[in-house]
Amino acid sequence: MYVYRKLRDGDNWLYTVGFFDPEGQWHPESDHLDPEIAATRVAWLNGSRSTSQEAQP
Structure with a gap:
C-alpha cells in the first residue's frame, strides 16, 4: 500500500x-x-482511478 510521508527539506x-x-x-x-x-497520487497508486490526471508524478 502506498502512503506519503511529510519530511523536512x-x-x-x-x-x-x-x-x-x-x-x-x-x-x-x-x-x-x-x-x-x-x-x-497515493489514491491513484492504490487503485482509485476516479482522480484526475494530476495523479501522475
Whole structure:
C-alpha cells in the first residue's frame, strides 16, 4: 500500500509518496510540495482511478 510521508527539506516540507516493504524498508516513488497532490497520487497508486490526471508524478 502506498502512503506519503511529510519530511523536512531545508526550510520547506516535502511530501514523499512511496511504500514500506515487508522488512520495513522505505521505497520512495515521487516527491511533492503540496500534500493534496501527494494524497491524490497515493489514491491513484492504490487503485482509485476516479482522480484526475494530476495523479501522475
